[in-house]
Amino acid sequence: MNYQWYPGHMTKAIRMMQENISLVDMIIELTDARVPLSGRNPDIDELGKNKERLIILNKADLADPKVTAEWTKYFEDKGLNVMQLNSKQGKDNKKVLDMIRTACAAKIERDKKRGIKNRPIRAMVAGIPNVGKSTFINRISGKNAAKTGNKPGVTKGKQWIMLGKDLQLLDTPGILWPKFEDKTVGLNLALIGSMNDVNLDSGEMAADLIKYMDSFYKGVIEEKYSITQEQIDELDDLDRITRATEVLTCLAFNRKCFIQGGRPDLDRASNMLLDDFRSGRLGLISLERPEQ
Ligand SMILES: Nc1nc2c(ncn2[C@@H]2O[C@H](COP(=O)(O)OP(=O)(O)O)[C@@H](O)[C@H]2O)c(=O)[nH]1
Numbered sequence: 568m569n570y571q572w573y574p575g576h577m578t579k580a581i582r583m584m585q586e587n588i589s590l591v592d593m594i595i596e597l598t599d600a601r602v603p604l605s606g607r608n609p610d611i612d613e614l615g616k617n618k619e620r621l622i623i624l625n626k627a628d629l630a631d632p633k634v635t636a637e638w639t640k641y642f643e644d645k646g647l648n649v650m651q652l653n654s655k656q657g658k659d660n661k662k663v664l665d666m667i668r669t670a671c672a673a674k675i676e677r678d679k680k681r682g683i684k685n686r687p688i689r690a691m692v693a694g695i696p697n698v699g700k701s702t703f704i705n706r707i708s709g710k711n712a713a714k715t716g717n718k719p720g721v722t723k724g725k726q727w728i729m730l731g732k733d734l735q736l737l738d739t740p741g742i743l744w745p746k747f748e749d750k751t752v753g754l755n756l757a758l759i760g761s762m763n764d765v766n767l768d769s770g771e772m773a774a775d776l777i778k779y780m781d782s783f784y785k786g787v788i789e790e791k792y793s794i795t796q797e798q799i800d801e802l803d804d805l806d807r808i809t810r811a812t813e814v815l816t817c818l819a820f821n822r823k824c825f826i827q828g829g830r831p832d833l834d835r836a837s838n839m840l841l842d843d844f845r846s847g848r849l850g851l852i853s854l855e856r857p858e859q
Pocket residue numbers: 625626627628629652653654655656694695696697698699700701702703714715716717718719720
């Protein structure tokens with residue numbers, strides 16, 4: 568599969584990031600709780616050295632809570648401030664503000680020693696497209712200050728959002744680019760719906776998802792689509808078809824997805840499965856685990 572991220576975009580994104588980072592004391596980095604590593608660009612470690620850091624495992628409402636707890640420990644062990652969040656809900660605003668102040672505690676102390684008083688902490692939100700940067704900024708600022716949507720915002724100029732009298736947030740998030748060196752990164756981002764679906768093979772993606780589910784969430788798909796062992800046994804030619812086709816065929820039958828001639832519509836079945844996964848209808852599922 569091919570993912571599009573043009574060098575020109577990347578250069579522009581880096582320049583914007585460098586420019587914005589120089590304005591702030593800290594970086595609030597959002598990643599997707601379902602794919603915390605695929606969903607972040609480790610270059611932020613270099614770009615943001617000398618800055619205070621807070622990692623937010625966003626969309627935690629869609630991730631497997633047990634795995635999210637493991638990730639929290641993983642980042643804590645690296646000495647980073649980390650918390651999980653559902654930005655759509657925004658009920659943890661106070662916790663976020665507390666975490667920001669914790670992350671900046673050492674800096675506030677340094678300021679004090681130098682006799683600098685009441686200088687607000689300046690923060691910037693950063694992350695790859697679709698992790699929820701705009702949604703987060705909207706919720707934390709308590710008003711519709713930043714645009715949400717599936718495209719990076721187009722805000723011009725630098726504006727600061729006041730979060731209490733000691734915190735300022737840059738209204739323009741820093742856009743990072745995914746790091747596609749590992750093949751699974753692209754796949755993971757495609758599965759969570761962060762890549763444009765055009766050019767992506769939904770059958771291939773569904774097969775990968777089924778394989779992953781078989782390993783880590785055994786029986787969940789069969790249960791969700793009422794697929795029985797008898798149903799699978801009834802398929803002729805069983806030794807020629809793969810496990811994914813088997814599952815998708817049953818899913819197509821159970822959901823009455825047929826193409827002309829009454830054959831199962833595996834395309835529609837694949838898309839249905841991907842859709843159900845992305846919207847959380849398969850349950851709370853994480854695609855990456857720290858021990859992997
Ligand atoms: N379920 C869930 N969806 C979220 C959360 N945060 C953002 N979203 C959704 O993710 C999509 C991308 O969000 P957006 O803020 O535009 O991402 P950005 O590209 O990083 O600015 C939108 O459809 C949001 O509604 C979250 O915590 N939970």
